[in-house]
Amino acid sequence: MKTSVRAMLYTKQLYRAEVELMNAKPQLKRDKGIGELRRIAQRECPGVKVVAGRGASIKGNLYSFAQGNLIVLKRSQRCLGVLLHELAHVQGNQREYDHGPAFRRRYLRLLVKHSKGSLGI
Numbered sequence: 001m002k003t004s005v006r007a008m009l010y011t012k013q014l015y016r017a018e019v020e021l022m023n024a025k026p027q028l029k030r031d032k033g034i035g036e037l038r039r040i041a042q043r044e045c046p047g048v049k050v051v052a053g054r055g056a057s058i059k060g061n062l063y064s065f066a067q068g069n070l071i072v073l074k075r076s077q078r079c080l081g082v083l084l085h086e087l088a089h090v091q092g093n094q095r096e097y098d099h100g101p102a103f104r105r106r107y108l109r110l111l112v113k114h115s116k117g118s119l120g121i
Contacts, residue, residue, distance in 0.1 A: 006100075007098070007099070007100065010099040010100050010103075010104075011099045013099075014099040014103075014104065014107075018081065018085070021081070021111070022081050025081075025115060027080065027115070028079065028080050028081035028084075028111075028114075028115070029079045029080075029081050030079055030080070031078055031079055032078055032079055032080060032083075033078075034050065034051075034052045034073070034078060037050055037073065037078060037080075037083050038050045040080070040083060040114075041071065041083060041087060044087050044091075044110065045069075045087055045090050045091055047069055048069050048070075048071060048087070048090050049069055049070050049071070050071045050073060050083070051070065051071070051072055051073070052072075052073060052075070052078070053072040053073065053074060054074055055072060055073075055074035055077070056072070062074055063077070064077040064082050064086060065086065066086040066087075066089040066090050068090075069090060071083070071086040071087070071090065073086070080114060081111075084107065084110040084111055084114060085107060087110060088103055088106040088107035088110055089103070091106050092106060
């Protein structure tokens with residue numbers, strides 16, 4: 001599937017914002033056990049399956065990912081921030097690399113909810 005320039009820009013902007021947010025809110029990047037992450041995922045999206053895995057290879061790097069109702073979290077990315085990102089994909093239309101406005105709304109709702117409204121944004 002060919003990715004549009006707009007989609008690539010949305011993704012780049014989102015990833016930049018995530019880095020800043022994770023640095024400002026360390027609770028989002030703190031390691032969590034896979035069991036705790038599964039419980040959080042089930043509360044947000046009943047029926048989703050969260051598994052520990054090596055991730056998907058993109059340009060030689062491994063990343064956690066969501067596909068259908070499956071979320072695969074690689075060891076170094078088992079944290080609340082990554083889980084919420086992947087849950088926002090599961091709750092959406094499942095288009096590959098979809099980080100547009102609808103995704104951002106879902107993701108922001110999850111971030112606010114799990115940051116207890118204290119994002120400072």
